[in-house]
Amino acid sequence: MTLDIKDVRAEMPNYENYKDWVRDGEICGIAVHHSATADQATGAPIGDAYAFFNYHVNVRGWSHGGYNYVITGQGQIQYALDERISAYHAGFKDPNNSQGLEYGQYWNNHYLAICLSGWFEHNRTYQDSAGRVQPIPDDYTSPTEAQLQSLLALIQQLRQKYNVPVENVRGHRELAGNSTSCPGVNFDPAELRSQLRALDEAEPPLEPETQPTVNPGEHVLLLPDADKYLEAVLAYVWKFQPDVSFSVDDARGRWKYMTVIGGTDEVSETQLARLRSGGAAIVQRIAGGPQTVQATLDELIAKEERFLVATPEPTPDGNGSEPLPEPEPLPEEEWRTYTVQPGDTLSAVAKQMYGASHLWRIIFEANRDTVSDPGRIYPGQTLKIPPKPEAG
Ligand SMILES: [Zn+2]
Numbered sequence: 233m234t235l236d237i238k239d240v241r242a243e244m245p246n247y248e249n250y251k252d253w254v255r256d257g258e259i260c261g262i263a264v265h266h267s268a269t270a271d272q273a274t275g276a277p278i279g280d281a282y283a284f285f286n287y288h289v290n291v292r293g294w295s296h297g298g299y300n301y302v303i304t305g306q307g308q309i310q311y312a313l314d315e316r317i318s319a320y321h322a323g324f325k326d327p328n329n330s331q332g333l334e335y336g337q338y339w340n341n342h343y344l345a346i347c348l349s350g351w352f353e354h355n356r357t358y359q360d361s362a363g364r365v366q367p368i369p370d371d372y373t374s375p376t377e378a379q380l381q382s383l384l385a386l387i388q389q390l391r392q393k394y395n396v397p398v399e400n401v402r403g404h405r406e407l408a409g410n411s412t413s414c415p416g417v418n419f420d421p422a423e424l425r426s427q428l429r430a431l432d433e434a435e436p437p438l439e440p441e442t443q444p445t446v447n448p449g450e451h452v453l454l455l456p457d458a459d460k461y462l463e464a465v466l467a468y469v470w471k472f473q474p475d476v477s478f479s480v481d482d483a484r485g486r487w488k489y490m491t492v493i494g495g496t497d498e499v500s501e502t503q504l505a506r507l508r509s510g511g512a513a514i515v516q517r518i519a520g521g522p523q524t525v526q527a528t529l530d531e532l533i534a535k536e537e538r539f540l541v542a543t544p545e546p547t548p549d550g551n552g553s554e555p556l557p558e559p560e561p562l563p564e565e566e567w568r569t570y571t572v573q574p575g576d577t578l579s580a581v582a583k584q585m586y587g588a589s590h591l592w593r594i595i596f597e598a599n600r601d602t603v604s605d606p607g608r609i610y611p612g613q614t615l616k617i618p619p620k621p622e623a624g
Pocket residue numbers: 264265266321404412414415
């Protein structure tokens with residue numbers, strides 16, 4: 233799907249003064265906001281990137297606006313603040329870093345911000361010119377269909393680019409330290425995540441079912457941004473001895489198996505499609521920043537597997553509820569514990585403990601007494617880790 237994104241970054245106020253800034257840390261999640269702005273007469277979404285950034289910069293005095301993307305009520309996606317720049321969307325006060333979340337900058341540094349124009353609640357009011365509180369009609373109290381479709385498509389694109397697991401797509405109010413109803417009480421982030429999961433299943437990643445047998449000279453590691461990723465791939469190259477090339481466009485048709493390092497900034501989807509159309513059996517992207525790439529490759533090295541292979545999903549039970557791996561009751565002595573580190577998610581912990589992020593729910597179920605929301609674990613928290621379930 234090609235997304236219709238209007239690039240308005242350079243038109244935002246104060247752009248020249250911050251355009252070269254870069255965020256502190258890697259992107260690992262996406263936060264959804266609403267603007268809490270509605271037309272007083274109709275309740276319809278009102279405002280766009282120009283209006284919000286003008287307010288943030290010229291009224292609030294911020295250096296730049298608070299969101300990377302804005303989606304208007306008509307579903308137009310506006311790219312307003314470069315993804316490389318940390319948006320001011322979910323900071324909070326934590327001067328002693330008691331939550332281990334980087335003094336309140338964790339979400340800003342590690343989460344992209346998407347804002348939907350609109351106000352997704354009932355019983356909204358405004359003050360008229362005489363200072364009287366007036367009701368806003370109870371219409372448009374949820375995102376428009378056009379907005380939702382744009383939101384889903386944009387999130388899928390960003391998740392692929394930064395390797396963002398679905399549970400790291402969150403509503404603003406789900407971010408620890410933030411006290412807000414944003415993106416509106418009528419907007420259910422869990423429902424959004426289940427729609428994203430459905431899209432994931434509809435578009436399975438291009439992963440082989442089994443590891444192929446690779447002869448010398450058949451496999452290349454494509455490294456278009458060597459400065460950024462060389463360190464991250466060294467152990468993998470040492471282990472599997474693929475050829476290494478820095479030129480993506482010359483690789484077409486020359487190797488049977490290709491591992492491509494980097495996100496869509498490094499190698500576009502069009503370039504990947506070109507490689508695939510050149511007769512390669514596997515063209516596999518390892519996405520994410522250097523730390524994420526290295527973690528993925530380390531996992532492959534540990535398993536002695538050259539490629540990521542498709543993990544068969546459990547079949548849905550037909551009534552729409554999510555399939556759960558059923559953990560067997562096992563002797564307590566085989567259990568381990570894990571202390572949550574800053575930036576951890578349940579899926580990251582599952583990846584670390586089991587080598588498979590999709591097993592996060594086993595950890596969640598085992599810790600129901602202390603974890604009520606799988607999106608909320610805290611640095612320093614101790615998790616009980618059941619033994620890894622047997623395959624099948
Ligand atoms: Zn918000």
